[in-house]
Amino acid sequence: MRIPKGPPGKIRMILHPVGVVRSPLRRRRDAPRQGREGAPDAWLEIAPRYGRALEGIVAGDEILVITWLDRARRDVLSVRPRSDPVNPMSGVFATRSPDRPNPLGLHPVVVREVEGTRLRVGPIEALDGTPVVDLKPALR
């Protein structure tokens, strides 16, 4: 694994995909706004070279999945929360909108099953094909 090298004094913040979401949700309009609003389970297919990083994760664990929301817009700074015209405009940092300068998704899920370097987790509103960039234990 390479540590990215940039010009001295300049940080290159490049994410490496560690895996991908495999979900029945294919289009943004099919996805609920949050995992707990009727989202399905999905498989996280982690690349085998990151397998050692999964050691210790077992069925029943509550974890946070961090994704790169590759279908989001990065040039949006204000939204109406939940796209409801009744809501006043709000800064995206005060909301969970996928549209934001760095479209990171944060998904609290339960691990249902571990099969090699594949994890079945849910409920999760991420779309099929969404890159996974990190997994962390749930916040306590």
Added chain:
Amino acid sequence: MRIPKGPPGKIRMILHPVGVVRSPLRRRRDAPRQGREGAPDAWLEIAPRYGRALEGIVAGDEILVITWLDRARRDVLSVRPRSDPVNPMSGVFATRSPDRPNPLGLHPVVVREVEGTRLRVGPIEALDGTPVVDLKPALR
């Protein structure tokens, strides 16, 4: 704001810093392992061009700060949790180690004060100079 363009079919997952942490913590060995273990408050200096994205965040809010842990190692897949030799080796995805393939820091904090595009938040264990990449409402 530019939407990064890459070769067709290839996603470039490049984070843009939206701000920086200003903290009395200067070195990794000075930082507690988690914010709730005696960490200080810090200022988040958000770049003025992202000011609109902060609208709606007020003192007292519980938020999540996502940082890029620029002093972490990306080539570490297993660690002893809390560097305690009593603990067995564990995959980094099962831990909060800053050393991980994509060194994203996730910091639950309380907003103490908002001053233009600067937010005083805490407690937070991030080091001075750490790039901020996203802010989100706390998970419920």
